[in-house]
Amino acid sequence: MSTSTGRSGAPYGDEPGPLALAHRGGAGLAPENTYAAFALAAALGVRYLETDVRLTADGRLLCLHDARLDRTTDGRGRARDRTLEEVRRLRVTGGGLVPTLDEVLDAFPGSRIAVDVKDRAAVGPLVEAVARAGAAERVCVAGAWDGWLAQVRADLPGVRTxxxxxxxxxxxxxxxxxxxxxxxxxxxxxxxxxxxxxxxxxxxxxxxxxxxxxxxxxxxxxxxxxxxxxxxxxxxxxxxxxxxxxxxxxxxxxxGEWVVPAPGPARPRVRRAAAGG
Incomplete structure (x- = not known):
């Protein structure tokens, strides 16, 4: 299982000095957990992005905080009761659509990502998504029970928790x-x-x-x-x-503590549905 950091440089947390994490991508500047938020934080030179993941009915990981879609989108009900295709039809309040974790890992290769896991069923798909991206060393998994995190550490060598x-x-x-x-x-x-x-x-x-x-x-x-x-x-x-x-x-x-250099521009490879403005 690859643990390459690719173009991202040092592993998660290895830089000196205090780290700046953009919560839900920077929810005070753009709709939370959207491509627009992540891209704006990256453009500011913020190397660390924080997001949450929720599982869809067909096993895909959404960058979404709540169990329900009501607060942050024009949809209703639980995310886990919708397929990814169904979620793609929803608009985020304030603009844009809900990206997947795969898309965010791919679009921001110079960023480190802190991922809050919201339910146990998401642990396996999270491990698979991070492994697919070869991103274990630039990811920190958080917001979970101790046993879930032990599973992540066992299945993803090099990951931070x-x-x-x-x-x-x-x-x-x-x-x-x-x-x-x-x-x-x-x-x-x-x-x-x-x-x-x-x-x-x-x-x-x-x-x-x-x-x-x-x-x-x-x-x-x-x-x-x-x-x-x-x-x-x-x-x-x-x-x-x-x-x-x-x-x-x-x-x-x-x-004098802003010591992390700005990453390169994000690769605009998030599907058009997820990057809508």
Whole structure:
């Protein structure tokens, strides 16, 4: 099974300095999880894109956050009850259509992709899609239970993962209580932590210190204002996940920490249905 990074350069997370992740492609700048959002973030020089995957009735992976189509498209009902062909007929609220993970991996070869897995049935198709693209080393799988992520690591050599929910809960509890976590907590390279859980400065400081000691990089989501971004960066977090990658870019530039060069242009190979404006 290939783990080539292709034209993407270093594997996911290997760059120095704090990472900027465009949440759902940069949902504050364009409709979430659309080609337009991913392309705009890439054009800003944001190398890390975050998305979610949902399975269709015919086993295809959509870049879609919700289980239902109602909020983000003009469709109704559950994504898993529709075939890909049926989803292609829907329009995303604000413009565009729903891309597949295969299309996004192909269209953005210079980007690293953080993928939130929303249900267990999507794990196998996710492994297959990443393997087909030869993209394991530029993908981080997150947002899932520990067992799902263990399966991903076993089936995709070279892939990065975040901590599963159980391991993350143990790390956050340790940060709140000050009791050092056991090394078995470090089941992945990243800890994707909701901002609401680390608002207390003491908890944030302990969490970052404990994670560093375990070799785990802390990524805090979802943060869209410059003061909070600066606060997190001052605390030493390894990544900030944001709907406003333009704001985070300016913050990092002002600190001399925008060290990742802009990737080349996306290859316009997403099917016309997915790239509609």
């Amino acid at each position: 975040a901590l599963g929910w159980r391991a993350l809960a143990a790390l956050v509890t340790a940060a709140r209580t000050g009791v050092r976590p056991h090394r078995t907590v470090a089941t992945g390279e990243f800890a994707h932590v909701p901002w609401a859980l680390v608002r207390r400065p003491a908890v944030l400081t302990r969490l970052v210190g404990m994670a560093d000691g375990l070799g785990v990089r802390v990524a805090v989501w979802t943060v869209d204002d410059a003061p909070t971004m600066r606060h997190l960066l001052d605390a030493g977090v390894g990544a900030v996940v944001t709907d406003r990658p333009d704001v985070l870019r300016e913050v990092l530039l002002s600190r």
